Amino acid sequence: MTGLRMGPHDGGGTMGSSAGSLHRGARVQLLGRWRLSFIDSDLAVPAGSTQKLIALLALRGSLSRAQIWGTLWPEASTAHASGRLRTAMWRLADSRLLLLDDDHGRMNLAPRVQVDVWDLYNAVAELAHGDADSSSAPAHPEISLFGADLLPDWDDEWLVTDRERIRQMRLHSLESLSAQLVRERHFGAAVEAALAAVSVDPLRESAHRAVICAHLAEGNTAEALRQFHICRTLYAQQLNAVPSRSLYSLVSEFLVPRPDT
Structure with missing residues (x-):
């Protein structure tokens, strides 16, 4: 980069x-x-x-x-x-x-001195610039750069804010990268970026949405339904809840029976 x-x-x-x-x-x-x-x-x-x-x-x-x-x-x-x-x-x-x-x-x-967190900041800035300026060359940072938490083995209280800020930055960037790759028809990489976001936060609906959208864009209905059922099962088991209606709407035409409206 x-x-x-x-x-x-x-x-x-x-x-x-x-x-x-x-x-x-x-x-x-x-x-x-x-x-x-x-x-x-x-x-x-x-x-x-x-x-x-x-x-x-x-x-x-x-x-x-x-x-x-x-x-x-x-x-x-x-x-x-x-x-x-x-x-x-x-x-x-x-x-x-x-x-x-x-x-x-x-x-x-x-x-x-170089710092990997600064590389992350650079990647996020370049990704945002690529989204904002369609005339520029698209920024495709390495997905692995967004995969790791900030010092996960440390329990220092002063790190809490930095860790959460970086976690949110990683999640939004992975979802944005997935959407950008879908637009460019790089579907495999788009699914990989979206799944990386799910790995960071398995209960994040927008991450599951990114996976489903990437599969649907490629025409893989079964894969999209599989991801939807993964999300629905996680919500039922861990939150005693269901995904939003907007997530249902992505796959509703393929569900039998369809959910209540």
Whole structure:
């Protein structure tokens, strides 16, 4: 994919040329699991405060020390939180120059560090641009980019909002991508994108709708009915409810007997 690199870094702060050559290729993974790599090798970063500091900066961008303390250690005193931040930075050892930009009382990731969440933001922006401007080349991001939750093994309260925002972004993008692929008659990829949305949230009706629409567009009535029955069964078992009338309307002409109106 091409396009402007999006991320929370504000572009401030510079490092010397030797440090600049060091942090070329450093990459943070937050989707699915934590991982930090440099060129082709993983970098060992102590679990706990150090990993959380890097993740916070990757998600929120430039922060003051007070903002970092208040987010990561809201119950700690200023002195205790300050000490924990110093310890987290000390544990980075030589990797600190590789990863952090610490300038004028604010901290951020170093300018050339890459983050998979920023790749997701880019993909979402390009997909939206492709929908809005039919004259532009269609954006077809990798479906796998939308498949993973934000740090699913972490239970930190400060992540709840970021995790839900990214989850909703993934779902809407997968559904939008599926619809775009249907318009372009790439039906197999459209079904794959829609099923990925169902995998993220099996109770999301609009995701099931996207699968059904993709199957119907290709003329696969049986597959569309199968997905409808999957949705209806899930709703009955887990919600004690039924899908909406609008979902029924997609397949109503094929149902025998037809549902009550």
